[in-house]
Amino acid sequence: MSDTTSVDPVALREEVKKKYREVAIKPNGTYHFHTGRALAARLGYDSKVVGDMPDDAVESFAGVADPFSLRDLNVGDRVIDLGSGGGFDCFFAAGKVGSTGRVVGVDMTEEMLEKSRSTARAMGLSNVEFREGILEKLPVDDNWADVVISNGVINLCADKRQVFAEIRRVLKPGGYLQFADIANGKPVPPSAVANVDLWTA
Amino acid sequence: MIEDSGFVEVRIGPPVDTFDGAKGEPNARRFEVFGYAFIARKP
Numbered sequence: 101m102s103d104t105t106s107v108d109p110v111a112l113r114e115e116v117k118k119k120y121r122e123v124a125i126k127p128n129g130t131y132h133f134h135t136g137r138a139l140a141a142r143l144g145y146d147s148k149v150v151g152d153m154p155d156d157a158v159e160s161f162a163g164v165a166d167p168f169s170l171r172d173l174n175v176g177d178r179v180i181d182l183g184s185g186g187g188f189d190c191f192f193a194a195g196k197v198g199s200t201g202r203v204v205g206v207d208m209t210e211e212m213l214e215k216s217r218s219t220a221r222a223m224g225l226s227n228v229e230f231r232e233g234i235l236e237k238l239p240v241d242d243n244w245a246d247v248v249i250s251n252g253v254i255n256l257c258a259d260k261r262q263v264f265a266e267i268r269r270v271l272k273p274g275g276y277l278q279f280a281d282i283a284n285g286k287p288v289p290p291s292a293v294a295n296v297d298l299w300t301a
Numbered sequence: 302m303i304e305d306s307g308f309v310e311v312r313i314g315p316p317v318d319t320f321d322g323a324k325g326e327p328n329a330r331r332f333e334v335f336g337y338a339f340i341a342r343k344p
Binding site: 278284 | 302303305306307308312314317319320321322323324325328331332333334335336337338339340341342343344
């Protein structure tokens with residue numbers, strides 16, 4: 101995961117929105133990544149919990165690993181999900197933190213926000229909310245969260261140092277950042293890094 | 302980068318073959334791209 105890039109951050113953000121707008125509207129389309137229940141099973145999520153979720157909660161899931169695999173959440177935790185998409189990880193977290201906890205999903209794609217909010221209402225979840233925002237400027241107060249999670253999204257941000265600074269700001273002292281993301285073992289050529297189309301293809 | 306941002310106790314989980322069988326598999330193989338779980342604590 102490189103921290104600085106020559107890519108245009110605004111163009112990259114628009115390209116990411118375009119891609120994930122598609123995933124929200126056409127979750128069963130063909131993408132360069134897997135989606136939905138099959139992906140959740142591949143990544144090792146608890147099959148009983150996923151099986152109890154409605155299709156709308158799972159079908160647009162496009163994560164890359166399990167952010168809960170190295171540490172579980174506690175009842176009562178306040179959790180922020182960066183790039184919450186269709187809300188899958190938020191719904192998963194909501195069950196773990198219970199009615200005394202709270203989960204805030206942050207996403208910049210309108211169609212994903214509409215979908216996750218609608219699904220939360222249908223599931224009757226009162227401990228989850230979704231806010232519009234970007235990872236470089238989180239719509240959350242300082243020192244609010246016990247845990248910050250994310251799944252396959254930080255790699256799509258041009259300014260990763262700013263993202264980690266924001267995560268540090270919103271976490272309480274002693275709080276945990278537990279996220280999933282991709283990393284490459286071989287270097288990607290600078291020409292490819294500067295090509296916005298390749299970030300989401 | 303995570304430690305440079307002020308986090309401690311950084312750990313990384315085992316690689317997950319996230320793109321196996323997906324359309325993006327050739328690029329993933331070319332650059333040895335895998336999914337990982339990360340954890341870190343704010344002191």
